[in-house]
Amino acid sequence: MSSIQDHLFDTEFLDQSLQYLGEVLNLQVTIQDSDGQAVLTQGQPGGRASRFYPFSFSQDIGGLTCTAADQEALAACEPHIAYCLAALNSQLAREEELRETSEEMLALSSQLNFLSKVARKIIGVEDLEECYQIILQEISLAINADQSLIHTRGRWDDEVEVRLNITREEEAALLECDCLRRRQDTGHPIICTLDNGKSLLYLPIREKDNRISGRMFFLRPANQRQFTAYEKKFVGIIENIISPTFETLRLYDSLQDLYLNTVKALAAAIDAKDEYTHGHSFRVAKYAVTIGRQLMLSGKELNDLEIAAYMHDLGKIGISESILGKPGKLTNEEFFHIQQHPVFTDKILQPIHLANHIIQGAIQHHERLDGTGYPMGLSGPEISLFGRIIAVADVFDALTSKRPYRDAMPVETALKILCNDVDKQFDRNVVLALLQALQDNVPGSEFSEVSNTLKFDALQNLNLFLKELTEFVATPPAGRGRTV
Amino acid sequence: MSSIQDHLFDTEFLDQSLQYLGEVLNLQVTIQDSDGQAVLTQGQPGGRASRFYPFSFSQDIGGLTCTAADQEALAACEPHIAYCLAALNSQLAREEELRETSEEMLALSSQLNFLSKVARKIIGVEDLEECYQIILQEISLAINADQSLIHTRGRWDDEVEVRLNITREEEAALLECDCLRRRQDTGHPIICTLDNGKSLLYLPIREKDNRISGRMFFLRPANQRQFTAYEKKFVGIIENIISPTFETLRLYDSLQDLYLNTVKALAAAIDAKDEYTHGHSFRVAKYAVTIGRQLMLSGKELNDLEIAAYMHDLGKIGISESILGKPGKLTNEEFFHIQQHPVFTDKILQPIHLANHIIQGAIQHHERLDGTGYPMGLSGPEISLFGRIIAVADVFDALTSKRPYRDAMPVETALKILCNDVDKQFDRNVVLALLQALQDNVPGSEFSEVSNTLKFDALQNLNLFLKELTEFVATPPAGRGRTV
Numbered sequence: 002m003s004s005i006q007d008h009l010f011d012t013e014f015l016d017q018s019l020q021y022l023g024e025v026l027n028l029q030v031t032i033q034d035s036d037g038q039a040v041l042t043q044g045q046p047g048g049r050a051s052r053f054y055p056f057s058f059s060q061d062i063g064g065l066t067c068t069a070a071d072q073e074a075l076a077a078c079e080p081h082i083a084y085c086l087a088a089l090n091s092q093l094a095r096e097e098e099l100r101e102t103s104e105e106m107l108a109l110s111s112q113l114n115f116l117s118k119v120a121r122k123i124i125g126v127e128d129l130e131e132c133y134q135i136i137l138q139e140i141s142l143a144i145n146a147d148q149s150l151i152h153t154r155g156r157w158d159d160e161v162e163v164r165l166n167i168t169r170e171e172e173a174a175l176l177e178c179d180c181l182r183r184r185q186d187t188g189h190p191i192i193c194t195l196d197n198g199k200s201l202l203y204l205p206i207r208e209k210d211n212r213i214s215g216r217m218f219f220l221r222p223a224n225q226r227q228f229t230a231y232e233k234k235f236v237g238i239i240e241n242i243i244s245p246t247f248e249t250l251r252l253y254d255s256l257q258d259l260y261l262n263t264v265k266a267l268a269a270a271i272d273a274k275d276e277y278t279h280g281h282s283f284r285v286a287k288y289a290v291t292i293g294r295q296l297m298l299s300g301k302e303l304n305d306l307e308i309a310a311y312m313h314d315l316g317k318i319g320i321s322e323s324i325l326g327k328p329g330k331l332t333n334e335e336f337f338h339i340q341q342h343p344v345f346t347d348k349i350l351q352p353i354h355l356a357n358h359i360i361q362g363a364i365q366h367h368e369r370l371d372g373t374g375y376p377m378g379l380s381g382p383e384i385s386l387f388g389r390i391i392a393v394a395d396v397f398d399a400l401t402s403k404r405p406y407r408d409a410m411p412v413e414t415a416l417k418i419l420c421n422d423v424d425k426q427f428d429r430n431v432v433l434a435l436l437q438a439l440q441d442n443v444p445g446s447e448f449s450e451v452s453n454t455l456k457f458d459a460l461q462n463l464n465l466f467l468k469e470l471t472e473f474v475a476t477p478p479a480g481r482g483r484t485v
Numbered sequence: 486m487s488s489i490q491d492h493l494f495d496t497e498f499l500d501q502s503l504q505y506l507g508e509v510l511n512l513q514v515t516i517q518d519s520d521g522q523a524v525l526t527q528g529q530p531g532g533r534a535s536r537f538y539p540f541s542f543s544q545d546i547g548g549l550t551c552t553a554a555d556q557e558a559l560a561a562c563e564p565h566i567a568y569c570l571a572a573l574n575s576q577l578a579r580e581e582e583l584r585e586t587s588e589e590m591l592a593l594s595s596q597l598n599f600l601s602k603v604a605r606k607i608i609g610v611e612d613l614e615e616c617y618q619i620i621l622q623e624i625s626l627a628i629n630a631d632q633s634l635i636h637t638r639g640r641w642d643d644e645v646e647v648r649l650n651i652t653r654e655e656e657a658a659l660l661e662c663d664c665l666r667r668r669q670d671t672g673h674p675i676i677c678t679l680d681n682g683k684s685l686l687y688l689p690i691r692e693k694d695n696r697i698s699g700r701m702f703f704l705r706p707a708n709q710r711q712f713t714a715y716e717k718k719f720v721g722i723i724e725n726i727i728s729p730t731f732e733t734l735r736l737y738d739s740l741q742d743l744y745l746n747t748v749k750a751l752a753a754a755i756d757a758k759d760e761y762t763h764g765h766s767f768r769v770a771k772y773a774v775t776i777g778r779q780l781m782l783s784g785k786e787l788n789d790l791e792i793a794a795y796m797h798d799l800g801k802i803g804i805s806e807s808i809l810g811k812p813g814k815l816t817n818e819e820f821f822h823i824q825q826h827p828v829f830t831d832k833i834l835q836p837i838h839l840a841n842h843i844i845q846g847a848i849q850h851h852e853r854l855d856g857t858g859y860p861m862g863l864s865g866p867e868i869s870l871f872g873r874i875i876a877v878a879d880v881f882d883a884l885t886s887k888r889p890y891r892d893a894m895p896v897e898t899a900l901k902i903l904c905n906d907v908d909k910q911f912d913r914n915v916v917l918a919l920l921q922a923l924q925d926n927v928p929g930s931e932f933s934e935v936s937n938t939l940k941f942d943a944l945q946n947l948n949l950f951l952k953e954l955t956e957f958v959a960t961p962p963a964g965r966g967r968t969v
């Protein structure tokens with residue numbers, strides 16, 4: 002039960018008043034907290050009370066008032082006591098106002114602080130889902146939710162879904178829950194308690210044109226209090242103010258996707274000119290990203306690597322078809338001309354503001370560690386990581402694809418060739434990553450999208466073979482024989 | 486001068502106190518506002534005062550206090566009077582607190598409202614400079630500034646500058662002003678008064694890594710008060726919370742630029758395979774955008790049109806060089822094969838999430854209004870605006886460029902050919918827009934970037950010629966002869 006003291010920020014004036022009542026007006030003052038009653042008793046402390054001035058403490062108006070029954074008694078009492086009660090009353094009313102205002106101010110201030118904090122966290126985040134994840138985490142932390150979910154528009158108006166600590170089963174049950182089904186159509190935020198006792202906060206996400214384009218869900222454990230109207234308002238304000246960042250990020254992600262797909266489509270068109278390179282860029286991109294993922298590259302780096310891989314033979318636009326498609330042996334000049342395709346790629350890409358590591362990756366795929374590659378004859382550290390990865394991906398696809406003069410090689414043969422040239426032509430870690438990717442090959446991976454066209458010598462023993470080969474490559478050159 | 490009443494939200498308790506002082510304590514109460522003094526006088530109203538209890542009103546502590554000289558007098562006075570003064574004092578202190586808290590709350594609440602309002606305005610805005618302009622306008626309105634300026638990072642870390650009501654001369658003077666030169670290095674926001682009396686608010690814009698990457702300036706007229714510390718803080722908070730949107734928009738704009746330039750570079754590489762089409766896509770894109778601007782297309786539409794124009798001959802990747810570069814007359818089959826290049830363009834672009842009007846623009850450039858075009862033989866309304874524009878741009882460039890079998894035509898001849906086929910092959914408004922663009926041709930326009938290679942028959946009479954031609958095209962077919 003709250004006491005009068007609890008309701009005063011500063012008890013100084015109360016003390017002053019009690020002292021005045023006791024010493025000047027000679028009243029014995031007792032404050033009985035248990036039922037919110039205070040009693041003023043006239044008479045000496047400890048002595049028998051001669052008069053009582055009971056007054057009740059009203060939480061509603063936040064002050065001290067006399068109960069109706071005692072109005073008469075109070076009217077008849079000393080005017081000094083009446084004034085003192087009025088002063089206490091007025092003071093308490095002000096303090097209540099101050100408390101309410103301060104609480105509201107703290108709430109507003111915490112919203113602004115929250116927005117500043119979130120702004121610092123999401124600035125420069127380039128991935129839409131990562132950004133949603135940060136927002137879910139931060140809001141959950143702020144409103145003490147332990148599970149959350151967002152459904153919203155993704156790149157191409159498809160649905161993006163980000164979930165925190167919520168299983169698909171729980172999600173399905175959530176979307177089917179009664180209170181949502183009944184009230185979701187109103188388009189307003191909803192707070193309700195689910196059958197399992199958890200408190201749910203639901204917020205529709207609106208577009209500029211007021212159309213609902215997404216939904217946010219927050220859950221609080223069953224043993225905790227329900228979400229409040231304030232928390233509902235808080236989430237709404239945050240969502241509203243943060244939405245331009247998401248809208249822009251959605252545009253950005255869409256354009257990133259468009260960029261990759263445009264480069265991919267052009268690479269496919271160039272590959273398609275020669276029946277033997279049909280699908281080559283696509284496979285090289287998949288192999289490169291598979292290797293990159295094994296090498297723990299970040300999502301952004303993998304995107305860049307994929308673009309570089311799709312661009313690696315772009316320069317073939319500049320090589321005449323008569324040479325590219327020549328069935329027989331090439332003359333030295335023709336061969337030199339073909340070797341210039343990375344130079345053409347460079348010429349096409351240089352005027353563009355494309356990140357340098359992407360250009361390097363695209364134009365170095367024929368360079369070799371020992372300097373025997375082309376067109377620059379770069380060696381060792383002069384060759385970038387992207388260049389090393391695309392080189393291995395390119396050779397692996399070339400070996401395992403059909404050529405006019407030979408059949409497609411089985412994976413084992415291709416891998417032996419790569420492994421034998423580790424450190425001489427190819428980067429050891431890149432080759433090891435390819436071997437690991439073949440061992441980790443699971444349905445749904447990038448690798449599985451292309452590996453179904455590969456031929457194998459002996460599928461049963463593939464893992465044993467890969468392990469042996471991995472061991473061979475992982476052993477320093479001094480400790481091993483010349484070839485596999 | 487402020488009075489005691491001014492400092493009370495609610496004068497009810499003051500009235501109550503004055504009544505108590507007058508009726509119960511028998512004091513004559515006078516509140517003298519002019520010097521902030523209140524005087525309590527003991528004695529009958531109107532009668533001669535027997536005792537004085539002067540107390541001063543202290544604005545600093547927001548309450549009523551006795552001046553030092555009167556402490557003694559007060560101590561000796563009636564304890565009821567002392568209590569009453571204490572009650573008024575305490576009340577006034579609380580009210581002062583409440584006022585301050587309320588003001589702070591209003592400020593916070595207006596910041597949140599401002600953020601919500603700005604969020605609604607910038608959501609979906611795709612152009613970085615437009616977005617900065619909105620922000621400058623909104624902040625200026627909120628802090629009552631009439632001139633503003635932002636310098637910040639643009640697409641490729643180049644500087645973007647957006648100015649509102651500020652001339653370049655004023656800007657130069659501003660950047661050279663003393664208070665900025667002296668204090669800008671501290672990296673803190675600055676408020677100062679310029680020599681011309683205007684108040685300046687300067688805010689450095691910081692990156693995630695705390696590096697200063699931009700600057701905002703707001704000016705208030707000389708006849709108005711200086712900017713306040715609160716306004717400085719306000720602008721800082723807004724900038725901080727809005728910055729992720731700008732960072733993302735910067736990425737988006739950079740990528741848009743990259744996309745356009747990549748398509749442009751590839752188009753140039755394809756054009757370069759044939760000496761007669763060298764630079765063709767670049768010129769077609771410039772002509773198309775010039776026409777589009779005359780037709781009052783929006784910035785976004787012009788961007789899309791430019792991309793479509795750069796893509797219009799992309800499908801030539803799929804046409805063999807032997808046919809493309811064949812010097813003599815083509816066989817019917819060869820001609821049919823060449824006519825398939827828009828089909829190849831379509832095949833390349835269809836799998837991509839490219840806006841349909843861009844694809845339509847690219848693949849319809851050989852369609853003609855009367856249905857005599859290829860590859861679809863579309864007619865009239867089946868041909869999109871972008872298709873009509875790129876068709877005219879494509880033919881205009883083909884006619885004014887050198888071919889193996891003829892020289893480049895003078896502009897006049899090319900225009901006559903286009904004008905004669907208005908409504909039959911070409912869109913009347915599109916041709917009129919091209920004629921207008923030639924008349925409006927000024928240095929610095931898109932058109933001037935390419936028009937310097939054009940040949941003219943008689944430059945002196947060009948405008949007269951263009952006017953006559955415009956009149957001819959603008960006249961409905963019934964009213965004109967068969968040819969120009």
Ligand SMILES: [Fe+2]
Nearest residue numbers: 313314366367
């Ligand atoms: Fe290559």
Ligand SMILES: [Fe+2]
Nearest residue numbers: 797798850851
């Ligand atoms: Fe064409």
